[in-house]
Amino acid sequence: MTQISFDLHRYDGPATVNGVQFAEVHLYEHADSDGDGIVKGWEGTAEVARSEAPSVSPDWALASVEVRLPEGGAGTAYVHGMTLTDGRYWKLDLSGAGPSPMA
Incomplete structure (x- = not known):
């Protein structure tokens, strides 16, 4: 049996989402079994005061x-x-699509 080794990362701090500065962002990577291999993914949340981010709207959903x-x-x-x-x-609740920004 082949042993697979990898690191999972976590990030807590400020970040930009669509060019808007968010003060509090929490991201984490996870790994799931997919048949014979492991598939990594990432997700998290981003929070900002409405007064600091007037361009954020329900259209982002x-x-x-x-x-x-x-x-x-x-x-x-x-x-x-x-x-x-x-x-x-x-x-905002985020689901990563593709490589993680923490990779």
């Missing part, structure tokens, strides 16, 4: 967005859920 970390890593994700809490804070 189910859209593809670019997630860019301060260190330069970037990846594409889908916004599969959005919540506007107390009319003041956007929270």
Whole structure:
């Protein structure tokens, strides 16, 4: 049996999503078994005050967005859920599509 070795990463901090600065972003990689191999994926959340991000709107729901970390890593994700809490804070639920920005 072949042994597979890999690292899973996590990121907590600021990042840009579609060019908008989000103060609080939480991303993590995960691995799932797919037949004979392992498939890595990533997902997370991004939160920002509505007053700091006027361009964020419900139109982002189910859209593809670019997630860019301060260190330069970037990846594409889908916004599969959005919540506007107390009319003041956007929270986006992200599902990675392709390579992780943390790779």
